Amino acid sequence: MRNVFAVARKDLVVEWRARLLLVRVLPFALLVLVLFAVALDSEALLERAAAGLVWLAAMFAALLVVQRCYDIETADGALDMLLTSVVEPSRVFFGKLLAVVGQLLVLVVVLVGGAVVLYGVRVDAAGLVLLVTTVVTAVIGLASVGTLYGAVVAQLTGRDSLLPLLAMPVLAPLLIGASRATEAAFGSRTIDLATGWAWTALLAVFAVVFTAAGAASFATLTEPDA
Amino acid sequence: MSDTTPTPHGAALLGAGTARRSLGTATPATRIIGLLTLATMTWVVVSAFFITSPDVVQGDSVRIMYAHVPAAWVAYLAFVTTAIASGISVVRRHRTLGFDRVAGASAEVGVLFMGLALVTGSLWGRLTWGTFWQWDPRLTTTLFLFITYVGYLAVRRIDASPERRAKRSAVLALLAVLEIPLVHFSVVLWRSLHQEASVLNPDGDVRLDGLMLFTLFSGVVAFTLGFVWLVIHRQRLQALVDLQGTVGLDSAIAARATEAVLR
Numbered sequence: 001m002r003n004v005f006a007v008a009r010k011d012l013v014v015e016w017r018a019r020l021l022l023v024r025v026l027p028f029a030l031l032v033l034v035l036f037a038v039a040l041d042s043e044a045l046l047e048r049a050a051a052g053l054v055w056l057a058a059m060f061a062a063l064l065v066v067q068r069c070y071d072i073e074t075a076d077g078a079l080d081m082l083l084t085s086v087v088e089p090s091r092v093f094f095g096k097l098l099a100v101v102g103q104l105l106v107l108v109v110v111l112v113g114g115a116v117v118l119y120g121v122r123v124d125a126a127g128l129v130l131l132v133t134t135v136v137t138a139v140i141g142l143a144s145v146g147t148l149y150g151a152v153v154a155q156l157t158g159r160d161s162l163l164p165l166l167a168m169p170v171l172a173p174l175l176i177g178a179s180r181a182t183e184a185a186f187g188s189r190t191i192d193l194a195t196g197w198a199w200t201a202l203l204a205v206f207a208v209v210f211t212a213a214g215a216a217s218f219a220t221l222t223e224p225d226a
Numbered sequence: 227m228s229d230t231t232p233t234p235h236g237a238a239l240l241g242a243g244t245a246r247r248s249l250g251t252a253t254p255a256t257r258i259i260g261l262l263t264l265a266t267m268t269w270v271v272v273s274a275f276f277i278t279s280p281d282v283v284q285g286d287s288v289r290i291m292y293a294h295v296p297a298a299w300v301a302y303l304a305f306v307t308t309a310i311a312s313g314i315s316v317v318r319r320h321r322t323l324g325f326d327r328v329a330g331a332s333a334e335v336g337v338l339f340m341g342l343a344l345v346t347g348s349l350w351g352r353l354t355w356g357t358f359w360q361w362d363p364r365l366t367t368t369l370f371l372f373i374t375y376v377g378y379l380a381v382r383r384i385d386a387s388p389e390r391r392a393k394r395s396a397v398l399a400l401l402a403v404l405e406i407p408l409v410h411f412s413v414v415l416w417r418s419l420h421q422e423a424s425v426l427n428p429d430g431d432v433r434l435d436g437l438m439l440f441t442l443f444s445g446v447v448a449f450t451l452g453f454v455w456l457v458i459h460r461q462r463l464q465a466l467v468d469l470q471g472t473v474g475l476d477s478a479i480a481a482r483a484t485e486a487v488l489r
Contacts, residue, residue, distance in 0.1 A: 162380060220316065223393075
C-alpha cells in the first residue's frame with residue numbers, strides 16, 4: 001500500500017511542478033464545451049445534451065492526462081527503473097491509477113461547473129448525491145481504462161493516435177452510463193432519479209472489471225522483452 | 227501467397243541449399259482447402275443468384291442474406307479464434323510466436339469479413355427497412371467490435387520487436403473479450419430506455435424453404451473454408467516476414483562482408 005501511495009505521490013508531484021493539467025488540459029476541456037455550444041447553436045438542445053457533452057469532453061481530455069502519465073516515464077527508461085525497484089508491477093498500476101483518478105476528478109468537477117455556467121443546467125439536493133456518486137464511479141472507470149490502455153501503447157511509436165482508437169470503443173459503456181446518470185442528476189425530464197441510480201451500478205461494474213484487468217495484465221505489458 | 231512460385235526472400239534467407247524447394251505458403255492440405263472453397267463458393271453463387279426463388283415479401287433483396295449471414299458468422303468465428311490463440315500465447319509466455327501469428331491472421335480476416343457483413347447488412351437494411359443504419363443493440367455492438375479490432379490491427383502493424391508485438395496485442399485481444407459483453411449489455415439497456423417507433427419492423431422474417439436453407443448453409447461452409455485457407459496462408463506469410471526481419475539482416479551483412487573480401 002505504501003508503494004502505491006509513493007508512486008501516486010511521485011506522479012502528482014511531477015504533475016504539480018509542470019502544471020500541465022492546469023495550463024493545457026483544463027483549458028482544452030473547457031474549450032471543447034464552448035465548441036459544442038457553437039456547433040449545436042441552440043440553448044434548449046444544449047441543456048438537453050449537457051450530460052453527454054460533459055462526459056465526451058471528459059473522455060477527450062482524459063486521454064491527454066493518461067498520455068502524459070506514461071510520457072513522464074519514457075525518458076531515461078524511468079519505467080524500467082521503477083519496475084526494478086522491488087515494486088510489484090500491479091502496485092505501480094494502482095499508484096498510476098490513483099494519480100490519474102485525482103487529476104480526472106478535478107477535470108470533471110471543472111467540466112460540471114462549466115456545464116452549470118455555460119449550458120444552464122441546475123442540480124438540486126437529491127440530484128447532487130447521484131451526481132457525486134456518478135462522477136466518482138465513472139472517473140475510476142475512465143482512469144482504469146486509460147491507465148490500462150496507456151500501458152498497452154506505452155513506448156510504442158505513434159502512441160498518440162493509437163490510444164484514442166483503442167480506448168474510445170472500450171469506453172462506450174462508460175459514456176452511455178455516465179451520460180444517462182448525469183442526465184438524471186441534472187433534473188432532465190427524460191430520465192428519473194431511480195433510473196439514474198441504476199446506471200451507476202453499471203459504472204461500478206465497469207470500474208471493477210477494468211481495474212482488475214489492469215492490475216492483472218500490467219506485469220505482462222511492462223516486462224522487458226526477452 | 228502464391229501457390230507455385232517460391233518466395234524470393236524466403237529462398238535467399240535460408241541459403242542456396244534450400245533455394246530449389248518451394249518456399250511459398252502452400253502445402254497439399256491448403257491446396258485441397260482452396261479447391262474445396264472454390265467449388266462450394268461457385269455452387270453458392272449459382273444457387274443464390276439463379277436457382278433459389280425470391281422471397282415473397284423481400285423479393286430479390288433476400289439474396290444478400292447468402293453473403294451476409296456467412297460473413298457475419300466468419301467474423302465472429304475469427305474473433306473467437308483470435309481470443310483463444312491470444313490466450314494460449316499468453317499462457318505459453320510467448321515462447322514461440324506461432325499462436326500470436328494465428329491470432330493476428332485471424333483478426334485480419336475477421337475485420338475483412340465483419341466489414342463485408344456491415345456493408346451487406348446496411349445495403350439490405352436500405353432495401354428492406356428504408357435506412358442504412360439502425361441503432362439496434364446487435365448492430366451497435368458489432369460496430370464497436372469492428373472498431374476494436376481495427377485498433378488491434380493498428381497495434382500489430384507497429385514497428386516493434388515480434389515479442390513486444392505479441393505481448394501487447396495478446397493483452398488487447400483478451401481485453402476485447404471483456405469489453406464486448408459490457409458494450410452489448412450497456413447498449414441493450416440504452417436502447418430499451420428510449421424505444422422509438424422506427425422503420426425497423428422485426429416481422430421482416432423470411433420464410434426459408436429447403437433449397438434456401440441449403441444455400442445459406444453452403445454459404446457458411448464456403449466462407450468458413452475460405453477463412454481457414456486465408457488464415458493458414460496469412461500466418462505462414464507472417465512467419466516469413468518475421469524471418470526476414472531477424473535472419474534477413476544477418477544474411478545481408480554476411481553478403482556485404484563477402485563482397486568486401488572479393489573486392
